[in-house]
Amino acid sequence: MKKRTTIADVARAAGVSMMTVSRAVNQKPGLNQELRQKILALAEEMDYRPSQIARGLATSRTTTVGLVVPDITNPFFAEIARGVEDVAFESGYTVFLINTAEDREREQAALNSLWEHEIDGAILCSLRLPQKQLSTAVKRFPAAVLFNRELSLPGSNIVSMSVNDKQGAYEAVGYFVRQGRAYIAFLAGPKNSISSQRRLEGYRQGLMDAGIEYNPSLTEYCLPDTENGYFAAQVLLSRRPDIDALFAFNDLVAVGALRACWDAGQSVPKDIAIIGSDDIPLASIIRPQLTTLHVNLKQIGRTAMRTLLEIIAGNTSHTTLQIEPELCLRETT
Amino acid sequence: MKKRTTIADVARAAGVSMMTVSRAVNQKPGLNQELRQKILALAEEMDYRPSQIARGLATSRTTTVGLVVPDITNPFFAEIARGVEDVAFESGYTVFLINTAEDREREQAALNSLWEHEIDGAILCSLRLPQKQLSTAVKRFPAAVLFNRELSLPGSNIVSMSVNDKQGAYEAVGYFVRQGRAYIAFLAGPKNSISSQRRLEGYRQGLMDAGIEYNPSLTEYCLPDTENGYFAAQVLLSRRPDIDALFAFNDLVAVGALRACWDAGQSVPKDIAIIGSDDIPLASIIRPQLTTLHVNLKQIGRTAMRTLLEIIAGNTSHTTLQIEPELCLRETT
């Protein structure tokens, strides 16, 4: 590894002071044009790159942000991450990625780590941490965007972004009801997930408005992947063979459920209709294509990062953002 | 945002010098046991966390690593990223994630950015940058692991990890031949991909050893996703309706090809057999399940990060690592 060229090296070579080099490099005004050009050329030639570490210490801005997700192998978060990183990159920011694996201790550790690294802001997705711990952790950051998790705090450096899960679930149930389905099951995802709780609300509301009584035996929790969706659906189907519709926590779970229906000899959508959530790429790759609640995930990521940049810049326009899912009809309903 | 507690604050509160606090916090020897405990308790109580920025400036170690991938949305890289991050997290490292979108300028910018942030090491996946630029960029890092890209350099701070793409392709072709297939096509992925070139070699070698002449009209390049795999397969099928086997750059492309076969009225595997690459989760989710070249992606990520840590620690055990893919027979052959 080569030793870094420092601002002092460039200054010496150019026969000027460090400050002059600093001004040239940072596009600051108050500096002769040709001198600026000369310094810039020299810096380029000497392969000079400012140390963000030193700069961070001097300015307490690090041009880094943190992105915390449960699991980057979940396409839902991968899409969001891509959107976040795209905008960050365009804006000169670098993003720390941390997976929490749905584990609270890891969440806490992630937050601590990001804090130690003095990030300029954080985008926190689907955190499970209790309100109090989350609150104190978030307050340490100059800026934060919370995705799928509310947090009412004084101060304008936090904004919450959420998918309207309740409304989405409500619409899914409504669609089933209009199809004449009567035994509507809910594969609820992780029990401590906020999204799951919200969808349960929408699900129950939907049933109620249709005059159907809520029955807990039609709800089953599971980890949000295909395999666990499959098992949970099996449990559901053996407990309640009369199920004729199934709303799933996400598309991964929905696909698992689809397999379970097949293996149980049920035809989809004839015997059982299925609606997933999120519209990840998989939803339109598999056959039958999955009816699902569509949201533009990459766009959500982009918006989250843009919002974070606004907070950092001190122009917080809003304190909460709601994304409305859209029922996308395909072949499983 | 609260102001950070510094080591000076703790030192003042404890009535000792900053160095003593530093020694306590960093588990360094030469310090009275009860004093150490007292300081640690105080630090905890005062919510003190060392600034990695300041520490980085003082030690020129930042406990950060960079991970560069073409696209985190591609499950292949998401799985690897998860493995990398898991090990990094266990080891107290935080990882910068950057997507290059298969774009050389972005690759170069990514490498520059990571360098500015003075990462301790980098894991670079499937870079497209020309040898020379890659070489000078990589030399700036204290340590680097190159995945699916060779680079022979003096110095022992670089190791290359590769999937044996050539062998994998060779085996896929061999399997087709043993099945009695004669018109074996290759959906080659991105033209400037190293993996693609290697697989082409294995593909040609496989044909040659079977006494089949290589014909360029049976090879088609495409971006490595399902949609582009679909289109490329259509091109292939209309140009050569006699195709009876198809080896794909990756599973995403293979699934696209599967659809194209169906839409062309071809039955899989009866009329056309398909073998994918990588064995991403999708491969066993779709029906028919995809025959593919299996590699343990998460494990690759873990190994990459462990290797990087070894280099950083100065115990480089090897300079190249080869991963052997394993033909995993499922329902498309």
Add this chain to the structure above:
DNA sequence: TTGTATGCGTTATCAA
């Protein structure tokens, strides 16, 4: 328009 002094929070080095 350019330069000088100072500090950011931490650790290395040397001294006590």
Add this chain to the structure above:
DNA sequence: TTGATAACGCATACAA
């Protein structure tokens, strides 16, 4: 076993 001082590379505040 503990502490004082310098240094890491850069930018801010102020001076020339």
